[in-house]
Amino acid sequence: MKIKTRYLISTAAVLFITYLLSFTNIFKSSNKKAFKTALLNPKYKNEVNSIELSQGNSQIFLEKNSDFWTVKTAQNDFSAPADSKRIENFIEQLSTIINVYKISDKIDKNNALGFKKSDSFYIKCNYKDTFSEYFFGAQDFSKNFRYFMTGKTTAVFQTANQFESFLTASERYWTEPEIISKTITKNISISDIQRIIINDFQNTRILTPESKNFKDYAADLLNLRHGGIYKTEMANIPVLRITLGLGNKDEITIEVYNSSQDNYHVSVRYPKINYQADYIISQWTFLKLYQK
DSSP, X not given: OHHHHHHHHHHHHHHHHHHHHTTHHHHHHHHSOOEEEOSSOGGGTTTEEEEEEEETTEEEEEEEETTEEEEEOTTOOOEEEBOHHHHHHHHHHHTSOEEEEEEESSOOTTOTTSOSTTTOEEEEEEETTEEEEEEEEEXXXXXXXXXXXXXXXXXXXXXXXXXXXXXXXXXXXXXXXBSSOTTTTTSOOGGGEEEEEEEOSSOEEEEOTTSTTHHHHHHHXXXXXXXXXXXXXXXXXXXXXXEEEETTSOEEEEEEEEOOSXXXXXXXXXXXXXXXXXXXXXXXXXXHHHOO
């Protein structure tokens, strides 16, 4: 019985030591000397004009178009206003001084740190006549740090998870959520709208600020959200056209097309800057646009 007890105690001790050793990566990270740097030189943060994001087969481009950002693909099969605030936060994070730990002078032959092309997340920032590249690999065992490399050296580094929320090539994540872009329209408000023309190609209604339901309808137009980018073949005949006349003599045109039983295709045009974005909207959103 004593022998069995000693055996159990010895086994428990071995397991406990093994458990502690499993946290080696944490201990190593905390014992490594950190140096402070920014991935993007802060003096260039206002010069960034395009960003490429890719992982595996997913790839998108964030491009600055005058004073607003757009989301595109390499095939140019869609373009939509990007969430400019999110991009600004991303660039700010890239240019913020952070603690960085050097792991090795070059990547391991086995590439066990998540730097295989199919696994790593690639970022390319273009500014002026040059660019910066970053490759993000796997998280370490603790899930508190992520490995990364730059395009300027073969060295492997590690830093905390401050970039996690930006490591996605999802077009939905980077696209501005509202049907009418707040960025392009400079945060348009109800008071900026002077007239709304609603045409279902059978009847035409005109709403002005004096109309009874003008404010409620205008508020819906400015706050309604789309359900994602519309990429398939464009329809020719709209079922609804809404034209917003603004106080600065500019216009915004919204045209809705039948797409399927469950959703519609909406095209939003900004004639003054010759720009168009196409989205998917639900039947509920269509009825909010069509409301009488």
